[in-house]
Amino acid sequence: MIDLRSDTITKPTKEMREAMFLAEVGDDVYGEDPTIIKLEETAAKILGKEAALFVTSGTQGNQIAVLTHCRQGDEIILDEDSHIVFYEGGAISAFAGVQPRTIKSENGMLDPKKLEEAIRTNDIHFPDTTLICLENTHNRSGGAVIPPSHMKKLFDVATEKKIPIHLDGARLFNSAVALNLPLTEFTQYTTTVQICLSKGLGAPVGSILAGPKEFIEKARKWRKRLGGGLRQVGILGAAGFVALTEMVDRLAIDHENAKILADGLDKHPLISVINKVETNIVLIDITKTGKRSDKFIEALKQIGILAVPFGPKTIRFTTHYDVSKENIKETVNKVLNLK
Numbered sequence: 001m002i003d004l005r006s007d008t009i010t011k012p013t014k015e016m017r018e019a020m021f022l023a024e025v026g027d028d029v030y031g032e033d034p035t036i037i038k039l040e041e042t043a044a045k046i047l048g049k050e051a052a053l054f055v056t057s058g059t060q061g062n063q064i065a066v067l068t069h070c071r072q073g074d075e076i077i078l079d080e081d082s083h084i085v086f087y088e089g090g091a092i093s094a095f096a097g098v099q100p101r102t103i104k105s106e107n108g109m110l111d112p113k114k115l116e117e118a119i120r121t122n123d124i125h126f127p128d129t130t131l132i133c134l135e136n137t138h139n140r141s142g143g144a145v146i147p148p149s150h151m152k153k154l155f156d157v158a159t160e161k162k163i164p165i166h167l168d169g170a171r172l173f174n175s176a177v178a179l180n181l182p183l184t185e186f187t188q189y190t191t192t193v194q195i196c197l198s199k200g201l202g203a204p205v206g207s208i209l210a211g212p213k214e215f216i217e218k219a220r221k222w223r224k225r226l227g228g229g230l231r232q233v234g235i236l237g238a239a240g241f242v243a244l245t246e247m248v249d250r251l252a253i254d255h256e257n258a259k260i261l262a263d264g265l266d267k268h269p270l271i272s273v274i275n276k277v278e279t280n281i282v283l284i285d286i287t288k289t290g291k292r293s294d295k296f297i298e299a300l301k302q303i304g305i306l307a308v309p310f311g312p313k314t315i316r317f318t319t320h321y322d323v324s325k326e327n328i329k330e331t332v333n334k335v336l337n338l339k
Ligand SMILES: *Cc1c(COP(=O)(O)O)cnc(C)c1O
Pocket: 056, 057, 058, 059, 060, 062, 083, 084, 135, 137, 139, 168, 170, 171, 196, 198, 207
């Protein structure tokens, strides 16, 4: 099987397993795990923030951010197709008790004017707008990159209104590699940021939430409340450290493979690639095949390819380090021969 369902399926590398085996550990709830301390300090530096926190998943990182920034009854502004709205089980309502105010974005890019208009004024009828969330790369747009220049425009609006910005940067490293920029070029325009170690970077578990020192102290308490205070977690953090320090540059290979895949699939008369393919995700529209996504996925499986449905007529392929260029070429050949 060539597994293109997600970059989350990547297995830990040999270096990660060795680092896990040798990791120095302590009780992280007591703040005594040296491997986690090193990981958090390194992550904070890379992200240009005062402090960072290792969390169990991207979802947990985003939810802790919302819980820490907001109070029940607050309103948060985000793109209607954002991961936080689309894929986190309604958690912002279930846990933080906030109300989402969604805006339609253009490939993940919120219009600064629409953003400004959505921010509530001081009126007894209105909820308080206490957070703006962005996503980079933008998953539902097929891994679209939001350039720092655009993030700055949104940050200027937010700063003017004194509202923090949280960036869901599950795949922010893909944006950084695509534009060949340091992470700080993006994160300078956010108050807090979440990045996944367990997607393209290949760690088995974990995300980082980073931001101001005071924010991270409060976030640490929310993590504990949610049951995310872990003990000798340096075992996991050791793999995360390898992910953060050794696995970033190679994302360029995934991007190259995604382009090869897109160019190949687009040659099929009944398939069209519908995203710009800036990073490691390819979205295809299969309307002309007359099949629905579930049936198409089934047909792909028959020829040894795994992908995920992304809509009734849309399929997503994601490249990652466990698929080679040869696997990609094989995928293209097999799909082109698909009736
Ligand atoms: C994967 C992803 C998350 C959540 O990460 P998990 O570790 O799967 O909880 C959040 N945001 C975006 C944009 C993602 O792609």
